[in-house]
Amino acid sequence: MKKVMVGNHAVAWGVRLARVEVISAYPITPQTQVVEKLSEMCADGTLPARFIKVESEHSAMAAVIGASATGVRAFTASSSHGLLYMHEMLHWAGGARLPIVMVDVNRAVGAPWNIWTDQNDSLSQRDTGWVQLYCETNQEVVDTTIMAFKLAETLDVPVMLMLDGFYLSHTAEPVDVPDQEMVDRFLPKRAASYKLDVESPHAFGALVKPDAYMEMRFLQQEALQQVPQTLAAIEKDWQRMFGRSYGALEAYRADDAELLLVTSGTVTSTARAVVDARRAAGERVGLLKMKMFRPFPTALLRDALRGVPRVAVLDRNISPGHGGIFAEELRSALYDIPDAERPELFGFVLGLGGRDITPAVIDEVIEKTRAGVVPSREDLWVGVNP
Amino acid sequence: MPKHTTTSGGAARVPEHITTTNGARHVPQVAMSSMSTLATRTGSWKYQYPAYHDRVAPCNAGCPVGIDIEGYMNLLREGRVDEARDLLLAENPLPAVTGRVCHHPCENQCNRRALDEAVAIHAVERAMGDLAHQRPAPVFRSALRPERVAVVGSGPAGLACAYHLARFGYGVTVYEAAPAPGGMLRLGIPEYRLPRDVLDRDIARVAAHGAEIKCGVRIGRDISWDDLHRTFDAIFVAVGAHASRALGVPGEDLPGVRPGLAFLREVNLGGRPDLGRHVVVVGGGNTAMDCARSAMRLGARVTVVYRRTRDEMPAIREEVEDAMREGAEFVFLANPLAFTSAAGRVDAIVCERMALGEPDASGRRRPMPTGERFTVYADTVLSAIGESTALDGFYPDVQGSASGLEVDALGGTSRDLLYAGGDVTDLERTVADALGAGKRAALGIDRHLRKHHGDTHELNALRFGEGNLSAARWLRRDPIRRTDPINQVVGVDDLNFTQYQRVRRHADPHLPSGSAVTGFDEVNAGLTASEAMDEAKRCLNCGVCTECDVCLIFCPDAAITHAEGGAYVIALDYCKGCGICAAECPRGAITMTQDRP
Amino acid sequence: MSQLRINELIPEGRLLASGHLACPGCAAPLAMKLALNALGANTIVVMPACCYTIIAGPWPQSSLQVPVFHTAFATGPAVASGIRAALDTQGKFDTTVLVWVGDGGTFDIGLQSLSGAAERNENILYVCYDNEAYMNTGIQRSSATPWGAWTTTTPAQFPEASNKKDILAIMAAHNIPYAATATPAYPVDFIAKVNKAKAMRGTRFIHLLSPCPPGWKCGDDEGLELARMAVQSRVFPMVEVEDGQHWRVTMEHAGDPVEPYLRRQGRFRHLSGEQVTHIQREITARWESLQRRAQAEPLVPAGAM
Numbered sequence A: 001m002k003k004v005m006v007g008n009h010a011v012a013w014g015v016r017l018a019r020v021e022v023i024s025a026y027p028i029t030p031q032t033q034v035v036e037k038l039s040e041m042c043a044d045g046t047l048p049a050r051f052i053k054v055e056s057e058h059s060a061m062a063a064v065i066g067a068s069a070t071g072v073r074a075f076t077a078s079s080s081h082g083l084l085y086m087h088e089m090l091h092w093a094g095g096a097r098l099p100i101v102m103v104d105v106n107r108a109v110g111a112p113w114n115i116w117t118d119q120n121d122s123l124s125q126r127d128t129g130w131v132q133l134y135c136e137t138n139q140e141v142v143d144t145t146i147m148a149f150k151l152a153e154t155l156d157v158p159v160m161l162m163l164d165g166f167y168l169s170h171t172a173e174p175v176d177v178p179d180q181e182m183v184d185r186f187l188p189k190r191a192a193s194y195k196l197d198v199e200s201p202h203a204f205g206a207l208v209k210p211d212a213y214m215e216m217r218f219l220q221q222e223a224l225q226q227v228p229q230t231l232a233a234i235e236k237d238w239q240r241m242f243g244r245s246y247g248a249l250e251a252y253r254a255d256d257a258e259l260l261l262v263t264s265g266t267v268t269s270t271a272r273a274v275v276d277a278r279r280a281a282g283e284r285v286g287l288l289k290m291k292m293f294r295p296f297p298t299a300l301l302r303d304a305l306r307g308v309p310r311v312a313v314l315d316r317n318i319s320p321g322h323g324g325i326f327a328e329e330l331r332s333a334l335y336d337i338p339d340a341e342r343p344e345l346f347g348f349v350l351g352l353g354g355r356d357i358t359p360a361v362i363d364e365v366i367e368k369t370r371a372g373v374v375p376s377r378e379d380l381w382v383g384v385n386p
Numbered sequence B: 001m002p003k004h005t006t007t008s009g010g011a012a013r014v015p016e017h018i019t020t021t022n023g024a025r026h027v028p029q030v031a032m033s034s035m036s037t038l039a040t041r042t043g044s045w046k047y048q049y050p051a052y053h054d055r056v057a058p059c060n061a062g063c064p065v066g067i068d069i070e071g072y073m074n075l076l077r078e079g080r081v082d083e084a085r086d087l088l089l090a091e092n093p094l095p096a097v098t099g100r101v102c103h104h105p106c107e108n109q110c111n112r113r114a115l116d117e118a119v120a121i122h123a124v125e126r127a128m129g130d131l132a133h134q135r136p137a138p139v140f141r142s143a144l145r146p147e148r149v150a151v152v153g154s155g156p157a158g159l160a161c162a163y164h165l166a167r168f169g170y171g172v173t174v175y176e177a178a179p180a181p182g183g184m185l186r187l188g189i190p191e192y193r194l195p196r197d198v199l200d201r202d203i204a205r206v207a208a209h210g211a212e213i214k215c216g217v218r219i220g221r222d223i224s225w226d227d228l229h230r231t232f233d234a235i236f237v238a239v240g241a242h243a244s245r246a247l248g249v250p251g252e253d254l255p256g257v258r259p260g261l262a263f264l265r266e267v268n269l270g271g272r273p274d275l276g277r278h279v280v281v282v283g284g285g286n287t288a289m290d291c292a293r294s295a296m297r298l299g300a301r302v303t304v305v306y307r308r309t310r311d312e313m314p315a316i317r318e319e320v321e322d323a324m325r326e327g328a329e330f331v332f333l334a335n336p337l338a339f340t341s342a343a344g345r346v347d348a349i350v351c352e353r354m355a356l357g358e359p360d361a362s363g364r365r366r367p368m369p370t371g372e373r374f375t376v377y378a379d380t381v382l383s384a385i386g387e388s389t390a391l392d393g394f395y396p397d398v399q400g401s402a403s404g405l406e407v408d409a410l411g412g413t414s415r416d417l418l419y420a421g422g423d424v425t426d427l428e429r430t431v432a433d434a435l436g437a438g439k440r441a442a443l444g445i446d447r448h449l450r451k452h453h454g455d456t457h458e459l460n461a462l463r464f465g466e467g468n469l470s471a472a473r474w475l476r477r478d479p480i481r482r483t484d485p486i487n488q489v490v491g492v493d494d495l496n497f498t499q500y501q502r503v504r505r506h507a508d509p510h511l512p513s514g515s516a517v518t519g520f521d522e523v524n525a526g527l528t529a530s531e532a533m534d535e536a537k538r539c540l541n542c543g544v545c546t547e548c549d550v551c552l553i554f555c556p557d558a559a560i561t562h563a564e565g566g567a568y569v570i571a572l573d574y575c576k577g578c579g580i581c582a583a584e585c586p587r588g589a590i591t592m593t594q595d596r597p
Numbered sequence C: 001m002s003q004l005r006i007n008e009l010i011p012e013g014r015l016l017a018s019g020h021l022a023c024p025g026c027a028a029p030l031a032m033k034l035a036l037n038a039l040g041a042n043t044i045v046v047m048p049a050c051c052y053t054i055i056a057g058p059w060p061q062s063s064l065q066v067p068v069f070h071t072a073f074a075t076g077p078a079v080a081s082g083i084r085a086a087l088d089t090q091g092k093f094d095t096t097v098l099v100w101v102g103d104g105g106t107f108d109i110g111l112q113s114l115s116g117a118a119e120r121n122e123n124i125l126y127v128c129y130d131n132e133a134y135m136n137t138g139i140q141r142s143s144a145t146p147w148g149a150w151t152t153t154t155p156a157q158f159p160e161a162s163n164k165k166d167i168l169a170i171m172a173a174h175n176i177p178y179a180a181t182a183t184p185a186y187p188v189d190f191i192a193k194v195n196k197a198k199a200m201r202g203t204r205f206i207h208l209l210s211p212c213p214p215g216w217k218c219g220d221d222e223g224l225e226l227a228r229m230a231v232q233s234r235v236f237p238m239v240e241v242e243d244g245q246h247w248r249v250t251m252e253h254a255g256d257p258v259e260p261y262l263r264r265q266g267r268f269r270h271l272s273g274e275q276v277t278h279i280q281r282e283i284t285a286r287w288e289s290l291q292r293r294a295q296a297e298p299l300v301p302a303g304a305m
């Protein structure tokens, strides 16, 4: 079934198809429509889930933690300050190994107030033990929401899905809505490996002393390291059933590229157009879309980038005092590739607080990379007027 | 019955639904528990240990008879009425008597006074005594002994000694000078306080235990003391104090001036003398009150003349109240100086007004003459200012004083195998003290004849605190489970009143005073059986665990559990020694100690 | 019977294991034991950060023989809401979700979450065991710390300067079906309230006075006695409120003077006579206002009797 829908509604559709049982969320621009749409679905019975309308995001995350710990499928969504407000509980969900799925509609963080997109909200949660997947289209949002539950429940890790505020959340696109019966076959009801159950009473999350805390973190790390293969397998099934797949990384016209753009989120679509134009002009410019940021797909990236002469990383985020976060992590991922094969990496900070990343901006990135402009700071800020 | 215990060092009690990791180190991906905290022996934290130690109720310690009051109350609480009766009778042969006439010092010690009012111990005892008449206890006697003991005097001291000796297995003969047994119970105390059928039934119990009572035999006159000594292995002297003390004022020998005791004896043996219209009783003790009330029953108007004030009166408080209620007039702070006469018979007493001065040796304030005189008119004067012993033909070498013979802790006199007790000694002169003295002497005689010379430590274990000895314990027939008892009286501070509710004391119902004074019917009607049971349940059971579960409920460490068989077990592996169980125990039955039990 | 047969009124149970890590004489595990006895095994406990986090036992142990979810400080009611929702979707309507929280987690950091849950009338039973300070972190003041008390953040020279927050009134103002005070020192009253709460649906709130010997600076065996003194002197009256409207005082309060209660605790030792008088006045005023409430809102409407 094809439907035209905005990104936020795509999220709601994904949640509905995944037959989520408990939802708890708190509204914040630009995620609000997710809450509204899900409320509607719960109210009219199209989604027979309990929606707990809490008084804050901290409580929203706490509530889905409680629900997930009791063995059901649970979902929440937020943005920016809401996500930051959840921070303590994001860690708790990660450490408690609860397969919660949440959506973060990327939005810049105050002060000053800004409601438009950038990735600083989600990237500042990168160490909370959540898988992070950045989506490019509304179709990808629906599909990934469903797959995220499969991934989360397979490995007992929480999964966070990102879509750019307004650029995707409020942009209508045609979406092929997966068939419910097929989704049910793909994603059966959750069978928790442990849960709060009066028939088998256990305490969860009590004090763990230094003699075992590290082992638990090690096991968490192991689980996260399995995410790329597991997601690949899940996507294979999805591909078989629904004819679509995305990959942790997607290389676009990257063969024989002399210069590869590394993107995430909606800027990828703009970059695809630029790459097409450059290829048409005979330039060996390609694109690598990073959907997965956590776990950081180091091995996949090394394979994808080995021997590429120049790489330009587009960061719609900034780690103040350091640089673009994707670039920063990529550099360290590529560090132990032998000198001869290691690409020259150029980082670009751009599009913060919703500033448009037009084809012209990407062209500028390409030119600067070609020219080998050595950054004055860690990364080069594009389109900024200091 | 099983005793409360402690455990330690056992295997951890692991509930079935929790599986242990079996020591194998397996760290799961989440911090999910797999065992209970029983593996953590928090008992090692403590510096003091709780221990169940039953202690002594103050009433027991305060009872001159040495009755296990707390014990029979405890049995009554559990509805074990016959056992309660038997425990009472193990210490006291005459409960129907003491329940009526004892001045009940036990109640003055009762811890319940700090909560509301003392338990009406005497009323419960009386009901138990009456019940034992309807449902007599089986006669108990230990293995019979070859020795025989003579008891001289059948007052409460003699009867008690005879009773206990019989229970200990001895052959006992009681010699009584009067025509009927009972001593002052029969000759002094009037019927309206102690009906004769009640007294007879209690005395019958003593006889039923095998003691032979020979009345109309005066030792020293009909049988010599030496003959008695030769015939019996031991002698218990309990001849009481029957000589009325003289006032020593002019006119004392006038007709119409009588010793109160002689008057009571006459009335108690059935006489109904004519006293005239107005009787003056001199004195403030029980004899004086009995004289006053008996005289009123013979139709006289009575005035009691007493040297001090009401507060100093030695009579039992209730007796004074009853006398007042029945219409006796009291003239306090009045000391007779002389009797005047008309027509050869007394017609008035000249008194001097007294004032209270400094306390004397008895602790009561001494009456001081003021010089002011006044006259009280009288047709008859009954003098009741005290009794003294009269031991004609008795061994002069036996140590004693004007106030009586000297005896040791077990009633022994300075002469071998000659024991004494009751009013004839220099100890307290009450029915209860006499009963207690009889029991002590029985124990002393038993030990002596068995050549059993245990140390005082052993004797102390038989004692209620510093009170009297327990015959039940001497016979090892204590029906109460006592956990490691310590002979220490439980005071109010040792109790916790939180779990106790206020409950009104069941008062003694009296005949209306108008009809009371028309005859010699019993004035105090006593409690009904069910009222007495209710009253027994007011008892706090001081010092003795009733298995009320309070300690178990309040232990924050769940270290106290029910053992099989009903007792408690304290798991010392987990008990942290907080002392809450001891603090919360309503009755002070748990003690915190520094020593590991 | 002169002695209350409390053992007949308090259900037995073995849902609290020995070997937990409470200090000797801590009233919190006693309260837990009593509560679990009443609630039974069909109970799930939510436990935010507080002393009880430690008391419950370190992994892999648990002293509670029912499921427990340990969670972050502010999140008890929210986590409980999630558990409730999940249980409901599983048809497990009879399982009690018990939130077990300290005063800090209730009066302070968790108040927002609690208010949210109460306003939604979440079907949970919330028990705040109030030891009147942050004990887990070593006796710092909370908004439940009474005026004049010493804590490590309100030293004796500058003791607590604010009055204890009236949490019961706050909760009652949410018009939840049931809000009550209690203390494990009066276990029958406590159990009766737990039973009453258990039979109801919606948010039920019980505020427990829970003595803490190290924090109150009293003897290990004195806590329960102190709690009773607090009740009898009306420092901590025993009250229940139904539907936020009907206030009822649940036992007689002798109205003993507060001074002996204060003097027995090291945390109040520095108080001057004047300060004690001030406290007494405050108690009297609060009691009077409670009386007005209880009278203005009789449980059985006048005329119906």
Ligand SMILES: Cc1cc2nc3c(=O)[nH]c(=O)nc-3n(C[C@H](O)[C@H](O)[C@H](O)COP(=O)(O)OP(=O)(O)OC[C@H]3O[C@@H](n4cnc5c(N)ncnc54)[C@H](O)[C@@H]3O)c2cc1C
Residues within 6 Å of the ligand: B101, B102, B103, B152, B153, B154, B155, B156, B157, B158, B175, B176, B177, B178, B181, B182, B183, B184, B185, B188, B189, B217, B218, B219, B220, B238, B239, B240, B241, B242, B261, B264, B286, B287, B288, B290, B316, B421, B422, B423, B424, B428, B429, B430, B431, B432, B434
């Ligand atoms: C009027 C009155 C009222 C009292 N009221 C109370 C009261 O209410 N409560 C209370 O606790 N106490 C009361 N007492 C005191 C109490 O009665 C005595 O303390 C108690 O009876 C003493 O007991 P006993 O066995 O030592 O002597 P007694 O009871 O005096 O008995 C001694 C017996 O020995 C007999 N006897 C004497 N010499 C010989 C002999 N040579 N040979 C053989 N037999 C002999 C006597 O006849 C007498 O029967 C009262 C006393 C009196 C006088």
Ligand SMILES: Cc1ncc(C[n+]2csc(CCOP(=O)(O)OP(=O)(O)O)c2C)c(N)n1
Residues within 6 Å of the ligand: C049, C050, C051, C052, C072, C073, C074, C101, C102, C103, C104, C105, C106, C131, C132, C133, C134, C135, C136, C137, C142
């Ligand atoms: C967000 C957060 N802030 C602070 C703490 C530290 N902390 C843990 S327990 C606690 C105090 C708990 O006090 P209370 O709720 O009264 O429980 P108690 O320990 O007194 O039983 C604090 C401050 C924490 N765990 N989390």
Ligand code: SF4
Residues within 6 Å of the ligand: B057, B058, B059, B060, B069, B070, B073, B109, B110, B111, B112, B118, B119, B121, B538, B539, B540, B541, B542
């Ligand atoms: S309450 Fe009972 S045991 Fe305690 S002193 Fe009184 S009568 Fe004796």
Ligand code: SF4
Residues within 6 Å of the ligand: B052, B544, B545, B546, B547, B548, B549, B550, B551, B552, B584, B585, B586, B587, B588, B589, B590
């Ligand atoms: S509290 Fe009750 S059960 Fe425990 S020792 Fe005291 S009397 Fe016995």
Ligand code: SF4
Residues within 6 Å of the ligand: B049, B050, B554, B555, B556, B557, B558, B559, B560, B570, B574, B575, B576, B577, B578, B579, B580, B581, B582, C025
């Ligand atoms: S209440 Fe429990 S932990 Fe405390 S001393 Fe008694 S048995 Fe030990």
Ligand code: SF4
Residues within 6 Å of the ligand: C021, C022, C023, C024, C025, C026, C027, C028, C051, C055, C131, C135, C136, C211, C212, C213, C214, C215
């Ligand atoms: S510090 Fe206080 S509340 Fe905490 S465990 Fe110790 S006694 Fe209990």
Ligand SMILES: [Mg+2]
Residues within 6 Å of the ligand: C102, C103, C104, C129, C130, C131, C132, C133, C134, C135, C142
């Ligand atoms: Mg606290």
